[in-house]
Amino acid sequence: MLVxxxxxxxxEMLKTTIQGKIKDFLCMDGALNDQGEFEYEISxxxxxxxxxxxxPHIDKKKARDYHLFYSSCLWLKENGVITKGxxxxxxxxxxxxxxxxxxxxxxLIDENANINIDLLxxxxxxxxxxxxWWIMEFEIPVNPDFDGKEIDEKxxxxxxxxxxxxxxxxxxxxVNNSKE
Numbered sequence: 001m002l003v004x005x006x007x008x009x010x011x012e013m014l015k016t017t018i019q020g021k022i023k024d025f026l027c028m029d030g031a032l033n034d035q036g037e038f039e040y041e042i043s044x045x046x047x048x049x050x051x052x053x054x055x056p057h058i059d060k061k062k063a064r065d066y067h068l069f070y071s072s073c074l075w076l077k078e079n080g081v082i083t084k085g086x087x088x089x090x091x092x093x094x095x096x097x098x099x100x101x102x103x104x105x106x107x108l109i110d111e112n113a114n115i116n117i118d119l120l121x122x123x124x125x126x127x128x129x130x131x132x133w134w135i136m137e138f139e140i141p142v143n144p145d146f147d148g149k150e151i152d153e154k155x156x157x158x159x160x161x162x163x164x165x166x167x168x169x170x171x172x173x174x175v176n177n178s179k180e
Contacts, residue, residue, distance in 0.1 A: 003115050004100050004107060006171045010123045011097035013164055014090075017127060019072045021134050022050060049075055069094065081133045086126060093123050124164055131158035 026046035033039045042051070053071040060067035073090055076082045082090075096119050099106070106113045135156050140146045 001104070002171055002174055003117070003120070004104060006167060007100050007115055007120050007123075008097055009167065010120060010127070010164060011093055013160055014093070014123050014127045014130075015069060017130055017134075017160060018076065018090075019068060021130075022046075022072050022075055025138070026050070066094075076130065081130055082126070086129075089119070089122050089126065093119050093126075120168075124161075124168060127164060128157070128161045131161050132156050134158075 023040060023046060026049065027040035027043045029043070030038055030040040040046075050068065050071045053067075053074065055067060055070055055074070058067050058070060070087075070091075073082065073087050077084065077087060096116050099113070100115060103113075107115065132153060135158060136151070136153055140151055140156075
């Protein structure tokens, strides 16, 4: 169940990065609501590029969350962040996350149902790829601390990816210790 929890957590971190960073970028205006949470004012650009995007195989009224996720993935592809192949992996990761999150008993009793470790690793790789792109393209260029400095992309990591790497390391240790 530890690996199942890690898979769901990894996907949720990936989904938050995919959807949240685009919304942060395209919707700059907003205010704090009564609960002290920041609420964006939806920009016309965000509405047209994400919310109102027509995706033939998705009924956005029936599958609103899926539409938002897939639409955000397409935006990343259009902006050169991810590839069509990456979107295929993101689809597989999302479907597998749904199995893990909604059918945990099946994972315990069905010998043919397993957590796909390769998809977990791919989730981690895609999170790193997307986070790194945002940092290299937007965060570093506007930060005067980096003016005139050469930044090697391989040395760039976000707090999100560091945290997920740590969780993966802890889970790996737990799995290895339980085998002893």
